[in-house]
Amino acid sequence: MNTSIWMALALVLVLEGLGPMFMPRAWRRLIQTMTQLPDRLLHRFGGGLVVAGVVIYCMLSMHGNI
Template sequence: MNSTIWLALALVLVFEGLGPMFYPRAWRRMIASLSLLPDHILRRFGGGLVVAGVVIYYMLRKTIG
């Protein structure tokens, strides 16, 4: 795989780890409230995140080289 993808994955893991590390109670409440949402809302949210990630990756890839 491309090293850029590995670096992006590492950055995502760092950001994902900051929530439970610094704000465990807020993170736990957020996860609990997400678990109450219907499946179609979670799918829409996940799809939006995927699209946003692909757009950002494409824009950065074009800018950086």
């Protein structure tokens, strides 16, 4: 796999780890709140994140040195 993909995955893991590392109580409340949301809303939110990620990746790969 391309090195850029691995670097992007590493960055995502670092960013995902910052929440529970520095704000464990707020992170726990966020997760508990998300468990109460309807599945349909979570599907839409997840789909929106995927689309945003693909758009950003395509923009960077067309105009950057990725």
